[in-house]
Amino acid sequence: MAAVAQAPPPDAQNAAPAVAAAAADPNAKKDAPAPAPAAGEKKLSGAELKARAKAEKAARRATKVVAQQASAAAAEAKGGKSKQKQDGPHVVGGKGKPAASGGAAPVAPAKKVKGPTVPECFSHLAMAKRVTLSQADRDVHPAVLLLGQQMSAFVVRESTRRLEATLLALKKVIESYTTPAGSTLSRHITSHVLNPQIEYLTESRPMCFSMGNAIRWLKLRISEIDMDISDEDAKKRLCEGIDAFVREKITMADGVIVESAAEEIQDGDVVVTYASNPLVKRALLRAHRYGKKYRVVVVDDVHDRSGTDMAKALRAAGLDVTYCPDIAGSLTMMRHSTKTIVAAEAVFSNGAVYARAGTCDLAQAAADANSEMIVLCESINFTERMATDSLTYNEIDPELGTDAGFRLLFDTTTPAHVSTILSEHGGIRPHMVPGILKRMEFL
Known part of the structure; x- marks a missing residue:
């Protein structure tokens, strides 16, 4: 019996017309049915049709690559740049509007914000940054979005004010929360609701120590909620707990500290303070209302000049105020000072x-002038961490930085230069800080 000759597989020359047709019609469907065999051509099997389709697809891909390379070369020859793929919607004219689907609208290049150059050895230090609303997680609450923008712009600056604003924003998150079916509040809200809010705030600006303490306290309270109580009762208890926390740890604590600081000031004192802080201002005004006669020297921070507002407010209240534009110019005044009162962002466990x-x-x-160094700080700002220098924990100023260097927002004063730390627990020496930490229930 004579053997039946098989039709040879299509070669590159037979595949060329198909490739050209595919290139001419880029909208052709990939799963289009195979064309009917020509007269006298044997019908191919399924495996052979699959092999031919694979070869045609590879040929089309190679043709596309060659065309892209030729287009890029032509653009470079004209002095232009090849078009690159971008994530997210295209922006037209920098207005934030999506481009038309046809792709004819020009794409404005995003402007890269140039920040300070930070050497590798300081890469562990964090820095506040503006997180756009489009970059935030979709689960972030609007109140938290607003707070993140305010903190990154340093509208809300002091640690205690940031703490209070964070707790009030999280309170709104809890009030609007609804437990999904099949879950419980105590097991769902922390990981699925609170954590996205905290991550967004941390991305906007590094979390201060008081915020970390308060968030740890809040998560502990959530874990202690009985699963048998209703969600409304659980949310009510959490919101009441947040209000009590703000009232006791911030409002009442500030009142006690202001009263204690005012009592420290005596007639004839020369009190030196640095820049502007609401707690220090309240203490100085309180002592003045008590009828004490003393002088105030306001040493300003050369980078934000907030001390000018402090000096104006104190002078308007009738105090004898001397203003020094920087620390170097205040050395002469420091020789006559008796007390130096400042506020702290945090106090480490080593004092x-x-x-x-x-x-x-x-x-x-102040130490050279034998001036008593008094630090005002709420116990919520105490941390169990330790530091002996200003580089272990710090923040980089996002605005005052250049290619030549950068500026740190904070520094660390060793316990040897601190006389008294005033908190709501009274005046203590630096070595007594661990005793205060043991009394704090959220640690």
Whole structure:
């Protein structure tokens, strides 16, 4: 019996017309049916049709690559740049509007914000940054979105004010929360609701120590909620707990500290303070209302000049105020000072004080002048961490930085230069800080 000759597989020349047709019609469907065999051509099997389709697809892909390379070469020859793929919607004219589907609208290149150059050895230091609303997680609450923008722009600056604003924003998150079916509030809200809010705030600006303490306290309260109570009762208890926390740890604590600081001031004192802080301002005004006669020297921070507002407010209240534009110019005044009162962002467990950059220099000048160094700080800002320098924990100023260097927002004053730390627990020496930490229930 004579053998039946098989039709040879299509070669490159037979595949060329198909490739050209595919290139001419880019909208052709990939799964289009195979064309009917020509007269006298044997019908191919399924495996052979699959092999031919695979070969045609590879040929089309190679043709497309060659065309892209030729287009890029032509663009470079004209001095232009090849078009690159971008993530997210295209922006037209920098207005934030999506481009038309046809792709004819020009794409405005995104402007890269140039920040300070940070050497590798300081890469562990964090820095505040503007997180656009489009980059935030879709689960972030609007109140938290607004707070993140305010913190990254340093509208909300002091640690205690940031803490209070964070707790109030999280309270709104809890009030609007609804437990999904099949879940319980205590097991769902922390990981699926609170964590996205906290991550967004941390991306906007590094979390201060008081925020970390309060968030740890809040998560502990959530884990202690009985699963048998209703969601409304659980949310009510959490919101009441947040209000009580703000009232006790911030409002009442500030009142006690202001009263204690005012009592420390005596007639004839020369009190030196640094820049502007609402807690220090309240203490100085309180002592003045008590009828005490003393002088105030306001040493300003050369980078934000907030001390000018402090000096104007104190002078308007009738105090005898001397304004110094920088620390270098205040050395003469420091020789006559009796007390130096500043506020701290945090206090480490070894008694070191974490405060606005420049506080350490002021403390050293106070020590040389035998001036008592008094630090005002709520216990919520105490941390169990330790620091002996200003580089272990710090933030980089996102605005005051150049290619030649960068500026740190805070510095660390060693316990040897601190006389008294005033908190709502009274005046303590730096070595007594661990005892306060043991009394704090959220640690």
